[in-house]
Structure formats: structure tokens, C-alpha cells
Amino acid sequence: MKPNDIPLAPRRRPVQARSTVTVEAIFEASIQVLRSDGLEKFNTTRVAARAGVSVGSLYQYYPNKQSLLAAVLENHLLRVTGKVEAACAQIRGAPAPDVGEAIAIAYFNAKIDRADVSSALYAVAAMVDSRALLDSMRGRIRSAVVAALPADIVQPVLVTETLMGALNGPLQGWLEGELSADRLDAMRQQLVRLARAYLS
Secondary structure: OOHHHOOOOOOOOOOOHHHHHHHHHHHHHHHHHHHHHOOOOOOHHHHHHHHOOOHHHHHOOOOOHHHHHHHHHHHHHHHHHHHHHHHHHHHOOOOHHHHHHHHHHHHHHHHHOOHHHHHHHHHHHHHOOOHHHHHHHHHHHHHHHHHHOOOOOOOHHHHHHHHHHHHHHHHHHHHOOOOOHHHHHHHHHHHHHHHHHHOO
16 A cells, blocks of 8 residues: 555544543543654554553544544644634734734744644654645634734735744744754744734
């Protein structure tokens, strides 16, 4: 079977509360295994043992490690997207610099809130075919930011894409190890200044 032919979709989605708890435990265990053992040694047996479930229980949801990794990545990206969307909805109608600050803080916090997850999943995005998922996330964030911008902003889509690119670049550098964790607070302050100035 070719890598592109490996099924990435989960076998089934959790519906009952107990199933949801099981899947959350599997996701958290996946992050722990990625951080402790790395992507090369990541497998469903280690995840199941860390989550306290049987391999059979894990396979009820995810038929292979690729589908599990794709699901963990999707869960993380949806959380980041949801936090930015919520911030945009709350700040809508405010002056442009305030909108920029709120977006910068929300995006930064969403990425750093679970820094262990962001760093652990950075390599996963390259391993699984995440293009459609990433495009969907970017599209949702773009729509939310455009809707939050004041009506007098010229070319709001271009402005949004430029702003999000400027915010993402330093965070990308941090994920790639170009910036130490003790400088994150300084980065946050600089990103807020950047966003406010750009939308002034």
C-alpha cells in the first residue's frame, strides 16, 4: 500500500460521553508519546499503553497511526481556529488597532497555550497530508478576521492575509527552535505592537 493510500479518516467518531473521554485520553497520550519518544518511535501500542486502553479499543476509532496522528493534528488546529474565531466575534465593531491587538493575542495564546502540543505536532503536519485541513483552518480564520475588521479597511482580505502571515512567521520560527521559550513574552508584546501599528 502506498503512503497516499493509507486511510486517514477515523473509523468512527465519539458520540457518547464515555467515548469522548476515551478519545481525549488517546489524544493526550499521543502528545506525550510524541514528546517523549519522537515521531519515529510513535506507534499505537505505546499510545494505548500510555492512555490506559487496549490496542483494540484504540483501533475502534483509528485503524493506523497515520489516521491517529491526523486526528490529533485536526483536533489541535480546530482548537486554535475556534479561539481566533471567538476573539474576532467579540471584538467586531471595535477600532482597527484594537481588532489587531485582539487577533494577535488570541492567535499567540492559542498556539502557546499548549506549547507542548504545537511543538509535538509540527513534524506531524509534514508527515500526514494536511494540506486540505490547513487550507480549511486558514480559510476560517481569514473569514473571521475579515468580518471583524472595520468596514473602512481597504482590501480586507489582503490585509488579513498579510497580518496573519506576519503573526505566524515568528511563531513558526519558535516551533523550529529559532527562538528560546524565555523570549515568548517579548515576542507576544512585539506582535501586539505590530498588529496595532499595521491596522492604525
